[in-house]
Amino acid sequence: xxxxxxxxxxxxxxxxxxxxxxxxxxxxxxxxxxxxxxxxxxxxxxxxxxxxxxxxxxxxxxxxxxxxxxxxxxxxxxxxxxxxxxxxxxxxxxxxxxxxxxxxxxxxxxxxxxxxxxxxxxxxxxxxxxxxxxxxxxxxxxxxxxxxxxxxxxxxxxxxxxxxxxxxxxxxxxxxxxxxxxxxxxxxxxxxxxxxxxxxxxxxxxxxxxxxxxxxxxxxxxxxxxxxxxxxxxxxxxxxxxxxxxxxxxxxxxxxxxxxxxxxxxxxxxxxxxxxxxxxxxxxxxxxxxxxxxxxxxxxxxxxxxxxxxxxxxxxxxxxxxxxxxxxxxxxxxxxxxxxxxxxxxxxxxxxxxxxxxxxxxxxxxxxxxxxxxxxxxxxxxxxxxxxxxxxxxxxxxxxxxxxxxxxxxxxxxxxxxxxxxxxxxxxxxxxxxxxxxxxxxxxxxxxxxxxxxxxxxxxxxxxxxxxxxxxxxxxxxxxxxxxxxxxxxxxxxxxxxxxxxxxxxxxxxxxxxxxxxxxxxxxxxxxxxxxxxxxxxxxxxxxxxxxxxxxxxxxxxxxxxxxxxxxxxxxxxxxxxxxxxxxxxxxxxxxxxxxxxxxxxxxxxxxxxxxxxxxxxxxxxxxxxxxxxxxxxxxxxxxxxxxxxxxxxxxxxxxxxxxxxxxxxxxxxxxxxx
Amino acid sequence: xxxxxxxxxxxxxxxxxxxxxxxxxxxxxxxxxxxxxxxxxxxxxxxxxxxxxxxxxxxxxxxxxxxxxxxxxxx
Numbered sequence: 001x002x003x004x005x006x007x008x009x010x011x012x013x014x015x016x017x018x019x020x021x022x023x024x025x026x027x028x029x030x031x032x033x034x035x036x037x038x039x040x041x042x043x044x045x046x047x048x049x050x051x052x053x054x055x056x057x058x059x060x061x062x063x064x065x066x067x068x069x070x071x072x073x074x075x076x077x078x079x080x081x082x083x084x085x086x087x088x089x090x091x092x093x094x095x096x097x098x099x100x101x102x103x104x105x106x107x108x109x110x111x112x113x114x115x116x117x118x119x120x121x122x123x124x125x126x127x128x129x130x131x132x133x134x135x136x137x138x139x140x141x142x143x144x145x146x147x148x149x150x151x152x153x154x155x156x157x158x159x160x161x162x163x164x165x166x167x168x169x170x171x172x173x174x175x176x177x178x179x180x181x182x183x184x185x186x187x188x189x190x191x192x193x194x195x196x197x198x199x200x201x202x203x204x205x206x207x208x209x210x211x212x213x214x215x216x217x218x219x220x221x222x223x224x225x226x227x228x229x230x231x232x233x234x235x236x237x238x239x240x241x242x243x244x245x246x247x248x249x250x251x252x253x254x255x256x257x258x259x260x261x262x263x264x265x266x267x268x269x270x271x272x273x274x275x276x277x278x279x280x281x282x283x284x285x286x287x288x289x290x291x292x293x294x295x296x297x298x299x300x301x302x303x304x305x306x307x308x309x310x311x312x313x314x315x316x317x318x319x320x321x322x323x324x325x326x327x328x329x330x331x332x333x334x335x336x337x338x339x340x341x342x343x344x345x346x347x348x349x350x351x352x353x354x355x356x357x358x359x360x361x362x363x364x365x366x367x368x369x370x371x372x373x374x375x376x377x378x379x380x381x382x383x384x385x386x387x388x389x390x391x392x393x394x395x396x397x398x399x400x401x402x403x404x405x406x407x408x409x410x411x412x413x414x415x416x417x418x419x420x421x422x423x424x425x426x427x428x429x430x431x432x433x434x435x436x437x438x439x440x441x442x443x444x445x446x447x448x449x450x451x452x453x454x455x456x457x458x459x460x461x462x463x464x465x466x467x468x469x470x471x472x473x474x475x476x477x478x479x480x481x482x483x484x485x486x487x488x489x490x491x492x493x494x495x496x497x498x499x500x501x502x503x504x505x506x507x508x509x510x511x512x513x514x515x516x517x518x519x520x521x522x523x524x525x526x527x528x529x530x531x532x533x534x535x536x537x538x539x540x541x542x543x544x545x546x547x548x549x550x551x552x553x554x555x556x557x558x559x560x561x562x563x564x565x566x567x568x569x570x571x572x573x574x575x576x577x578x579x580x581x582x583x584x585x586x587x588x589x590x591x592x593x594x595x596x597x598x599x600x601x602x603x604x605x606x607x608x609x610x611x612x613x614x615x616x617x618x619x620x621x622x623x624x625x626x627x628x629x630x631x632x633x634x635x636x637x638x639x640x641x642x643x644x645x646x647x648x649x650x651x652x653x654x655x656x657x658x659x660x661x662x663x664x665x666x667x668x669x670x671x672x673x674x675x
Numbered sequence: 676x677x678x679x680x681x682x683x684x685x686x687x688x689x690x691x692x693x694x695x696x697x698x699x700x701x702x703x704x705x706x707x708x709x710x711x712x713x714x715x716x717x718x719x720x721x722x723x724x725x726x727x728x729x730x731x732x733x734x735x736x737x738x739x740x741x742x743x744x745x746x747x748x749x750x
Contacts, residue, residue: 095701095704095705096701096704098700098704100697100701130731132729132730132731133706133728133729133730133731135706135729136704136705136706136731139704160730161730163730164729164730166729166730225696225697225700226696228697228700229696229699229700229703232700232703232704236703236708254684254716257732258716258717258732261716261717261725261732262717265717265719265720265723265725265734266719267718267719267720267721270719270720271720361734362734365719365723365734365736366719366720368723368736369720369721369723369736372736471698472694472698472702472735472736472738472739472742473723473734473735473736473739474701474702474705474707474733474734474735474739475733475734475735476705476731476732476733476734477725477732477733477734479732
């Protein structure tokens with residue numbers, strides 16, 4: 001976490017050898033002493049308002065980093081209203097420091113001495129205590145106390161507790177547990193200054209929970225289970241004594257959330273409502289965000305490109321390879337990245353709305369049965385559905401899964417969900433080769449996509465993800481509440497920025513390589529960057545690759561060139577066909593069947609596949625569609641997978657997709673031509 | 676009686692949570708402990724249940740609800 005600091009931080013000198021629990025942080029050598037920046041960890045149960053509190057205290061001073069050696073994301077910022085603006089880390093939500101997932105392990109390690117050794121430890125832990133479930137929160141607080149950490153407790157959900165007739169007095173609770181307790185409402189900002197004051201005082205005079213002995217060895221799942229249970233009972237006993245002063249909630253009080261759940265979780269209504277919400281999300285990705293993407297692309301390809309060309313012409317560099325590299329290489333790459341920004345922002349905010357409203361937990365509950373059938377968590381349904389709109393935000397939506405292995409598994413399946421970009425290819429080919437059954441053929445592609453996801457899920461669960469155990473579903477349901485926009489925007493911004501910076505680099509670099517391949521002539525006397533595709537290094541590569549597609553009845557350089565272009569984005573496959581055949585069909589599939597320029601593309605494709613398939617062009621067209629369905633969705637997906645899961649997984653996923661696509665296409669063609 | 680068979684809005688006491696020890700520990704950590712009092716507030720699809728544990732609400736799937744023994748609170 002040493003790359004995650006922003007803003008000015010207070011540092012304090014510590015002596016050599018002061019490497020105990022309270023000396024964690026970032027070390028900076030200075031004149032014989034070690035300066036250690038103060039660090040605060042935010043810890044709490046899931047859905048207790050931790051991220052909202054993090055956004056409230058850090059404002060815009062935040063970023064997203066991966067916990068060291070993991071793919072678990074942490075939000076890290078500074079707390080400017082506390083003297084010295086200490087670093088504040090929003091840890092993954094957990095019910096216990098006895099971790100049951102990689103995310104929970106990150107939280108546990110940060111709090112315990114393992115975190116100190118790894119440099120992720122803290123000077124202070126702010127434990128969020130849910131006023132509607134004080135006992136559950138105090139169990140976690142007790143584990144923090146056992147790790148020897150000073151604690152400040154932030155009491156949240158006080159208004160929700162009041163709905164149940166629960167009146168949790170912060171002063172009485174503080175007296176019972178021995179650490180400061182401050183009631184906060186991060187959505188309104190109430191109590192935040194008081195919490196900042198308590199934190200500042202705790203740095204000067206650390207407070208430790210009363211009645212909990214510090215353990216030499218931190219809590220660990222490797223302990224004997226019987227010992228864990230026995231020890232947990234001791235902590236529960238401490239929690240019971242600490243909460244003895246609290247009144248029991250009013251009996252059988254039915255809250256507004258209960259009344260809403262009567263509808264949204266009703267066995268007959270719950271599933272249709274869930275499907276409607278998922279449909280709305282899908283529409284948001286495809287209909288609302290898509291025009292914004294088009295707008296950005298149009299601005300970059302139009303006025304921005306014209307501006308760059310004018311500047312280059314003014315500098316005497318117009319018309320040559322410099323202009324080609326700048327406009328068609330660098331600017332096109334930047335434009336591709338920027339075009340995804342509105343989509344990613346919309347997705348992050350939409351997912352945030354679902355989470356903070358409380359509905360997301362219900363959606364996971366409703367979908368759990370279906371997802372469990374293929375070995376996935378109920379929450380995986382959201383990214384998989386979004387994937388049918390666009391795979392890139394779908395990968396981003398995997399962050400809603402609380403387990404890093406579940407995120408990875410889902411992230412590997414997302415590329416097999418057939419995004420709308422692939423639909424343009426299906427429509428073109430189906431309208432040319434199956435004019436009477438185009439709708440059925442396209443529908444079959446979507447069915448096949450679902451089969452790929454289900455089959456892939458079962459296969460991965462049975463092989464590389466056997467460690468993911470099937471566990472009983474027990475999901476804490478937060479109360480429904482109206483989402484606050486500011487925290488959502490504050491949370492979405494660093495994630496969008498992370499995509500632009502990290503995934504953007506990969507996208508721009510790869511597009512530059514492709515531009516270079518298309519700019520270098522290998523045949524004829526063409527100047528650099530003014531080469532017909534077939535005479536370029538790109539065309540030569542496509543020609544060399546084409547025989548690999550022969551078993552699928554697709555041995556032609558036009559096809560392989562279009563598939564190579566489709567690696568960048570599926571939207572350009574149709575354009576690539578048109579370009580390589582030197583026709584102007586563009587992406588209007590309906591033009592393919594009628595007279596005019598579109599008819600040329602139709603005739604050219606028909607002729608090509610007739611030749612490559614030995615007269616079985618229908619089977620070859622189906623094979624081509626299946627290949628398009630299964631192979632790499634786009635460069636942005638690969639870049640996002642790399643950003644989220646690392647290069648090894650991204651490259652492995654890419655390789656598997658190519659193999660699956662080839663095998664499936666060959667099977668379809670070989671079986672299809674027999675039919 | 677299993678939690679799955681429990682009538683709505685009726686206080687019941689958890690008698691046993693029949694899972695492997697590590698899962699049972701997590702159940703206890705989130706508040707589902709033998710001796711604790713719960714109340715089913717909602718029946719969901721596929722046998723799922725929402726139970727009230729104090730002011731908190733916990734959703735369990737049908738299979739899980741079938742592994743939790745409860746008894747009516749008589750007093």
